[in-house]
Structure formats: structure tokens, C-alpha cells
Amino acid sequence: MKLLILYFSGTGNTEYVSSYIEDSLKKLGLSIEVIRVCIEVFPPEKVWDFDLICFGFPIFDLDSPEVVKKYLERIPSKPGELLPIGLFMFVTMGYSAGNAIRRNFKRLEKKGFVFLGSVAVKMPGSDGLIMLNEDSKYVKEALERNYDEIPEVDNFIDRIKEIIIKIKSKRDIAQFKSKLPLSVGSLLISPFFKLVYIILIGYLKKRFRVDENCIRCELCVKICPNHNISLIEDEIIFDKKCSLCLRCIHQCPQHAIQIGKYTVNKFRWHGPKGNFKPLKMLKEVY
Ligand SMILES: Cc1cc2nc3c(=O)[nH]c(=O)nc-3n(C[C@H](O)[C@H](O)[C@H](O)COP(=O)(O)O)c2cc1C
Structure with missing residues (x-):
């Protein structure tokens, strides 16, 4: 079984979470192949070489960055002979992900992906940081935070592990379909x-x-x-x-x-x- 951790990261937060996920999965010893790579060097059609994908991006304007949207558009639909791919999503954000996970999964759903779970990870906002002085409270908090343990990502990894074990016993991936998160408040404020x-x-x-x-x-x-x-x-x-x-x-x-x-x-x-x-x-x- 092959799992791809595919991500975009502008300033390192999402890249860090992607490596946290990779390290944690490798430590579990699940005897699966785990590959981690950023979208800028990964041909979109190659996603179909994998059984599971863990896709990550930063939140921009309660959605994904343009470069991610364009990449998702370039992913071709499932070749007929292949099985659907199970997709996990992880996003990093400064304050709110809105409905970005839902919206971006919708960009892939019809192409043959099954949504299996997601996590939104709060990280220092790369947008606010460039306008702040080095000695500001927010900057100090960003620098002093312990990034070695991210409990919400640990729960997400538990979910991935559970699914991998179940799939290994040859159960249909569609059975494990997860509900897409929905924030009604965000729907209202997003326009x-x-x-x-x-x-x-x-x-x-x-x-x-x-x-x-x-x-x-x-x-x-x-x-x-x-x-x-x-x-x-x-x-x-x-x-x-x-x-x-x-x-x-x-x-x-x-x-x-x-x-x-x-x-x-x-x-x-x-x-x-x-x-x-x-x-x-x-x-x-x-
Ligand atoms: C242009 C821009 C827009 C952003 N919009 C949001 C937003 O709508 N909601 C939010 O919570 N964070 C927002 N952020 C903060 C980023 O999502 C956050 O810093 C993210 O972790 C950056 O990830 P990266 O370092 O992998 O690029 C924005 C950042 C930028 C640069």
C-alpha cells in the first residue's frame, strides 16, 4: 500500500505539519510506503499511483491559495480501471479555516476521491507576522511555542492508522467515507x-x-x-x-x-x- 503526503506551503507551516505526519506514520511501523512531496514538483496525474493521499495546504481567505486551486484542477479524473483514492486533508491557518476543507474536497470529489477525514491546525499567521516587530507578543508566542507535540494532528494520525488497518483487511474504501466539516457561520461571512x-x-x-x-x-x-x-x-x-x-x-x-x-x-x-x-x-x- 502506498500513501502520498502531498502539500503546498508558502512559509513553512504546512511543510512542518506534513513532516510531522510523515514521521509519525513511519514510527507506527504499518509496513506501508509513505512518500512526502510538495505540489510544485509533483505531476498531478501521478496521484493515481497511490492508494491513499494526505493533502495539505495553508488557508488563504478562508480557502486554498490560487496555486493549490489550479493544481487541483490539473488532477485528472480516475482512470476507469483503478479504484477510488482515499483522501485525508490537513490545513494550517492563523485563526479560521472556514469551509476550505469542504470546498477543496468538492473540487476533487467528482474525480474519484473518497473523503476520509481532516484536521485544521492553528499556526502562526504568516500574513500578520511580516507586519509585526520582533519583540511583539504574537511573535514571541510564535517563537516560544512547543511544536514537538500537536495533539490535533496526533488524533488525525490515529484516524489514518485506523483506516490503513481496516483497508489492509481488504474492506472497500467507500465504507470509511467521512462527513465533510461544515461551518454555517463561515458560509454567511465568507462573501x-x-x-x-x-x-x-x-x-x-x-x-x-x-x-x-x-x-x-x-x-x-x-x-x-x-x-x-x-x-x-x-x-x-x-x-x-x-x-x-x-x-x-x-x-x-x-x-x-x-x-x-x-x-x-x-x-x-x-x-x-x-x-x-x-x-x-x-x-x-x-
Ligand atoms: C494571503 C494570506 C491569507 C490568509 N488568510 C487566512 C485566513 O483566511 N484564515 C486563517 O486562519 N489564516 C489565514 N492566513 C494565515 C495562514 O493560513 C497561515 O499562516 C498558514 O499556516 C501558512 O502556512 P504556510 O506557512 O504553509 O504557507 C493567511 C495567510 C496569508 C499569507
Whole structure:
């Protein structure tokens, strides 16, 4: 049996949870093959080589980032001769996931996936962090939190383990279908939220710039998931395809990428353990 942990992570939170899940599953000794890889290097049609998928993404505007939506669109429907794939979902968020799990599973349901369970994990908000001073209360809490134990993810792993054991005794995957989470409150506020977000995104995207500290190392060019950044005639240019994942800002070794003046001399986040390295993540080709 083969299980794929497939994820997108802008600033390291989701990548961290994906590795937490991988380590925990491997420790269980369930004699299954576990592969973990990010969507940026994994061809979508290859999902059909797996029996189970654990799919993770960060919450943006109570939904998934554009890059994730586009990826889900590119996953082909189940080839006729294959069995449906069991899908678990994990999301990381600053405060609320709204109905993102439900909405994103719906993007896959008709393609031949069976929903088996999910978890929403509260993590430091990568959006708020770039506007905060290093000594702010929120930053200190983010840095001091113990990320070695995440009880909600442990419960999620228990669910995965239970399903794996049952499937191994050759029971039909559809039997274990789980109910999709639904937040009625979010359904009501989400249109308003969306509108504010669209306006805000439009405003912020136009204000991306590099300051005098930029040394043209081109790390941002290499790690942008939307290939939105380029070096042209010694100028760093931001195009219009940004999905505001903020990877470039948090990762710039010179802290030289700014959104207007809002992020100058503010905090930068490198994931829960401070060791998120997108370049390494992108080299782990499947
Ligand atoms: C553009 C943007 C929008 C966000 N919108 C939400 C949101 O609607 N709800 C929420 O709880 N967190 C929101 N967040 C916070 C992220 O979901 C959270 O920091 C997540 O863990 C980031 O994961 P990553 O480090 O894997 O990219 C947003 C972050 C960004 C950058």
C-alpha cells in the first residue's frame, strides 16, 4: 500500500505539519510506503499511483491559495480501471479555516476521491507576522511555542492508522467515507470576507518591491511558486501572478523584499522550527 503526503506551503507551516505526519506514520511501523512531496514538483496525474493521499495546504481567505486551486484542477479524473483514492486533508491557518476543507474536497470529489477525514491546525499567521516587530507578543508566542507535540494532528494520525488497518483487511474504501466539516457561520461571512480580501490583495500586490539591501541573489526568483519574480537588467521585477503566499518576503536573506513600507524592519518567519528551506523542498523531485 502506498500513501502520498502531498502539500503546498508558502512559509513553512504546512511543510512542518506534513513532516510531522510523515514521521509519525513511519514510527507506527504499518509496513506501508509513505512518500512526502510538495505540489510544485509533483505531476498531478501521478496521484493515481497511490492508494491513499494526505493533502495539505495553508488557508488563504478562508480557502486554498490560487496555486493549490489550479493544481487541483490539473488532477485528472480516475482512470476507469483503478479504484477510488482515499483522501485525508490537513490545513494550517492563523485563526479560521472556514469551509476550505469542504470546498477543496468538492473540487476533487467528482474525480474519484473518497473523503476520509481532516484536521485544521492553528499556526502562526504568516500574513500578520511580516507586519509585526520582533519583540511583539504574537511573535514571541510564535517563537516560544512547543511544536514537538500537536495533539490535533496526533488524533488525525490515529484516524489514518485506523483506516490503513481496516483497508489492509481488504474492506472497500467507500465504507470509511467521512462527513465533510461544515461551518454555517463561515458560509454567511465568507462573501464579505472575499470582497475585502480581493481589494486588499490588489492593493498589496502592487506594492511589492526590493529595497537597497537586495544583492540580486535571485533566491526569490527561484522559489516563487507562481514564477512571478524575475531579474531583468539588474532589476527585480514582480509580475501580476502573485498569490500572496509571502514566501519571498519571509525567505529573503537580506530582508530586502517589502510591501510598501509596512514590512520594513519587521519580523520574518522561517517555519515552526526556523529551518524552512524552500529550495531544498523544491529539489525533492518525485
Ligand atoms: C494571503 C494570506 C491569507 C490568509 N488568510 C487566512 C485566513 O483566511 N484564515 C486563517 O486562519 N489564516 C489565514 N492566513 C494565515 C495562514 O493560513 C497561515 O499562516 C498558514 O499556516 C501558512 O502556512 P504556510 O506557512 O504553509 O504557507 C493567511 C495567510 C496569508 C499569507
